[in-house]
Amino acid sequence: MRLAGRLGGAALSLVMVAVLGFFLFRVVPGDPVVSMTRGRPTTAAMQAELRAQFGLDRPLLSQFWGYFTSLLQGDLGTSFTFRRPVADVILERLGPTLLLVGTSTLIAVGLGLWLGVRAAWRRDSAFDKATTGVALTLWAVPTFWLGMLLMMVTGDLFPSRGMRDTDTAPDFVSQALDVGHHLVLPSITLVAVVCAEYMLVMRSSLLEEMHAPYLTTARAKGLRDDLVRRRHAVPNAVLPAITLVFLRFGLVVAGAITTETVFSWPGLGLLFYDALTGPDYFLLQGLLVCTAGAVVVMNLLAELLYGVLDPRVKVV
Amino acid sequence: MSRFNAARGLSRASGGISTFLSHRAGVAGAAILVVAALVAVIAPLLIPADALDVTRVTAAPWQAPGVEYWLGTDHTGRSVALLVVQGAGTSLFVGLTAALLAVGIGTLVGIVSGHFGGLVAGALLRVTDFFLVLPALVLAIALSTVLPRGLGTIVLAIGLTSWPSTARMVRAQTLTIEARPFVERARALGGGHGHVIGRHVLPSVVPLVLVNATLAVATAIVAESTLAFLGLGDPTRISWGAMLHQAQLHGAVPQRAWWFLLPPGVAIVVVVLAFTLVGRALEAVVTPKR
Numbered sequence: 159m160r161l162a163g164r165l166g167g168a169a170l171s172l173v174m175v176a177v178l179g180f181f182l183f184r185v186v187p188g189d190p191v192v193s194m195t196r197g198r199p200t201t202a203a204m205q206a207e208l209r210a211q212f213g214l215d216r217p218l219l220s221q222f223w224g225y226f227t228s229l230l231q232g233d234l235g236t237s238f239t240f241r242r243p244v245a246d247v248i249l250e251r252l253g254p255t256l257l258l259v260g261t262s263t264l265i266a267v268g269l270g271l272w273l274g275v276r277a278a279w280r281r282d283s284a285f286d287k288a289t290t291g292v293a294l295t296l297w298a299v300p301t302f303w304l305g306m307l308l309m310m311v312t313g314d315l316f317p318s319r320g321m322r323d324t325d326t327a328p329d330f331v332s333q334a335l336d337v338g339h340h341l342v343l344p345s346i347t348l349v350a351v352v353c354a355e356y357m358l359v360m361r362s363s364l365l366e367e368m369h370a371p372y373l374t375t376a377r378a379k380g381l382r383d384d385l386v387r388r389r390h391a392v393p394n395a396v397l398p399a400i401t402l403v404f405l406r407f408g409l410v411v412a413g414a415i416t417t418e419t420v421f422s423w424p425g426l427g428l429l430f431y432d433a434l435t436g437p438d439y440f441l442l443q444g445l446l447v448c449t450a451g452a453v454v455v456m457n458l459l460a461e462l463l464y465g466v467l468d469p470r471v472k473v474v
Numbered sequence: 475m476s477r478f479n480a481a482r483g484l485s486r487a488s489g490g491i492s493t494f495l496s497h498r499a500g501v502a503g504a505a506i507l508v509v510a511a512l513v514a515v516i517a518p519l520l521i522p523a524d525a526l527d528v529t530r531v532t533a534a535p536w537q538a539p540g541v542e543y544w545l546g547t548d549h550t551g552r553s554v555a556l557l558v559v560q561g562a563g564t565s566l567f568v569g570l571t572a573a574l575l576a577v578g579i580g581t582l583v584g585i586v587s588g589h590f591g592g593l594v595a596g597a598l599l600r601v602t603d604f605f606l607v608l609p610a611l612v613l614a615i616a617l618s619t620v621l622p623r624g625l626g627t628i629v630l631a632i633g634l635t636s637w638p639s640t641a642r643m644v645r646a647q648t649l650t651i652e653a654r655p656f657v658e659r660a661r662a663l664g665g666g667h668g669h670v671i672g673r674h675v676l677p678s679v680v681p682l683v684l685v686n687a688t689l690a691v692a693t694a695i696v697a698e699s700t701l702a703f704l705g706l707g708d709p710t711r712i713s714w715g716a717m718l719h720q721a722q723l724h725g726a727v728p729q730r731a732w733w734f735l736l737p738p739g740v741a742i743v744v745v746v747l748a749f750t751l752v753g754r755a756l757e758a759v760v761t762p763k764r
């Protein structure tokens with residue numbers, strides 16, 4: 159029953175995402191078609207076509223119904239700048255973003271958890287103070303600025319624009335090496351942003367376990383210090399940090415927008431930037447609905463996963 | 475009775491101040507904020523308008539730091555040092571007002587959904603959880619894209635998207651307080667909604683809200699700089715994020731113009747860190763370790 163409730167809640171959230179996407183573009187003051195075509199040569203016929211596409215000539219309820227039914231069929235409208243279906247444009251850019259976000263999340267989780275465990279185990283040591291200080295500072299650093307700094311400091315060491323060079327040999331190994339070379343700076347930027355939070359959560363989560371009676375028992379059995387940590391304390395403390403990977407998916411998405419913009423990484427984040435500079439409202443609406451939908455699904459996964467990992471929390 | 479309360483309040487306040495003072499990082503943060511606020515208020519009075527007018531500056535563009543311009547000049551020949559000082563006002567103003575808006579909405583939603591049960595509370599909770607999950611920055615970007623450019627839009631975009639965490643926390647605190655016997659007593663004596671909220675719930679919520687607001691300012695300043703960097707800021711105003719937008723647009727990185735890139739970024743980091751440290755010190759005051 160709880161499972162059905164969770165699924166129902168997520169479904170309701172998805173509907174709310176759709177409603178949000180619809181109304182966001184109804185708060186545009188004035189005529190959205192005019193603001194979208196500002197500074198571009200457009201004929202009256204093109205404007206009328208755009209208006210029909212928005213459904214601006216119909217009553218609000220019928221507009222919403224049209225939007226909602228096409229959304230269910232995967233139709234997100236046509237992009238004004240790309241002159242192609244929004245869904246196709248988004249799918250095309252999904253790969254590079256998954257590569258960047260996936261690599262960065264894996265590194266950030268590994269590094270963050272390791273640092274968090276080390277910091278908490280030796281609380282108030284120099285290492286603990288240093289890592290907590292660095293984490294707080296990183297939290298205050300705007301992502302895009304960090305990216306620009308890295309670019310300037312490394313100079314010509316790493317490519318700073320795009321995902322691959324045009325003159326790379328077409329075989330798989332050289333292509334993979336080239337993409338990897340391009341991936342270095344953007345992923346460092348994204349890791350720096352997300353890692354700090356994993357580290358702080360892992361640290362506080364382990365600190366809560368530090369005085370648990372079962373650790374005293376483990377020590378009384380004569381276990382070595384790092385065995386107590388690895389086998390007893392960490393497995394219990396790691397749960398909140400693991401679900402955080404899914405819960406903080408939105409943070410990664412937001413970080414990806416600025417990172418991809420700084421490094422011209424051809425993914426969804428850069429597409430977001432293209433959509434807002436247009437402005438291309440259909441593209442922006444599609445991106446908003448897709449990312450928000452993905453975040454809702456990730457959140458549901460986090461709740462379900464927690465129930466599996468920690469039997470004390472009954473979800474199913 | 476009232477004299478007793480006043481005395482207790484005084485001793486609590488002085489205890490709080492001494493707890494805050496024992497957090498050295500928090501004191502340092504507070505000192506930085508005082509300096510930043512003074513700079514933001516005084517700077518516009520001291521800087522001649524000519525110095526920041528692109529059409530009237532006389533210095534060469536992209537000048538490295540030197541005797542005359544000790545932080546160099548930007549792509550139009552304006553002094554980077556003056557731009558950073560001038561930008562403090564915008565960043566602080568947006569940070570404070572957006573945080574105030576977010577915390578205000580959050581407090582209202584939190585108290586209403588915590589105090590009044592039933593359908594309204596359920597719906598509010600549902601909406602809060604929904605917005606809590608969504609990435610605030612993405613929503614803020616979408617909002618400031620569709621609204622006309624300006625300072626008000628930035629404040630709205632950040633404020634309207636970052637209230638849910640405050641609402642969650644205030645709701646939890648409201649529920650905790652209302653379960654206490656003295657609130658039940660107040661109700662039994664005939665205290666209405668206004669009395670319970672005003673005399674019991676609000677006073678217990680305010681300290682937490684204050685901590686939340688301080689941390690919210692830090693988040694809002696980073697959000698402002700991000701929106702400005704993406705070109706969504708007020709084009710008529712100088713802010714740290716807008717400076718970095720210009721730096722990116724005019725190729726400060728390939729030109730190795732570090733003096734145009736470092737100062738605004740460092741300013742953001744220092745002020746945001748200061749708000750974070752003050753917030754953490756306040757948190758220690760409000761929730762003493764048991």
